Amino acid sequence: MDINNFGVFNSNTWGTVSDWAMVIVTMLTAFYLIRTFNAQYEIKKIELWKYLETIKPIYTVELIHTNVINSKSNYDLDLSFVISNTNGVAKNVTLDIFSTFEGWKFYIDSKIPLELPIREYSIVSTMISATYSSEKSGAACTFKFEFSDNVGNLYRQMCVFSAMNSNLDVKTSIPIMQNKPIFKV
Template sequence: MDNQLFEFPFKAEVWGTVSDWVMVLVTATTAWLLLRTLNEQKKFTKIELERYARENPPTFASRNDLGNSRNPPNPLKFRVILKNNGLKNLVISNDFPVGFEITHDYSNSESLIPDSQVYLTISNKTSPELKDCNGKIKFEYDDMLNNRYIQVLELKRANSLSWKPPYKISNS
């Protein structure tokens, strides 16, 4: 067997073949390193998304002043806006006195993205006036990491809203 690999001057038909194999080896090594880098970046991105979700839970907000009217309209209508992150499994409940009805336009089956709006209506079925309307509306929901939160909206005399910050009641 005649080894022509190390003959000088180099033969093109031999070194062309070695060159091809070196190129394949370099390409395969590059692909393997790129794949490792991509997998590390995916892990880092997932960690950062989870950190952002923990530090910025879904939060509802609205105007705090519903007007300075002594006799607010019956029914009272206003909107709340979702901030920071999306949510799912929203349940809206209240502890208003008997005779007050709270309705909303949220369908329990849908998830909400940031800047989504939910329209609420408070009406007094026993009186034409809302001026003595005091109560709380509770928003209970899951964030996208399946952490359960509660946020409370307090309504005072039908013209002032007070939001409590959301608090986590269970982890995923």
């Protein structure tokens, strides 16, 4: 019997055991390399999202001065808001303030009437004064911010002020990304 001939399995055609062992080891190596690359890709996505969260600008609207006059004929508010960026650097900021309630007037530095929307390269901290006068006993206004971060991702954020009698409240949403993330790390 010829050692290189196992019946129909000729070693010149089908290879030897060492050839087959090399093929099996190569396939196992390729399988585990692909699994490793997929795991690395998932970790990269998680780390990029963490990075985006650290550079995402977040605006807050804080009510620092209030004067509520609630008479029988009128509901008057004299308010001061401080708008500030608490995280990251915001670029190309657009601030719009709107309300379905008539009677709002907004000012910068308590004197200059505010022209809306405000378009600034960056708003770090700004004080806005507001007066409201109406026969209705409630008021609300919304601060809408649109801005981009250092990388160029676009965001939209809303802050809502509401007043009912003497209850004053400011609610701030988280910034919501308006585009697919741009990763420049």
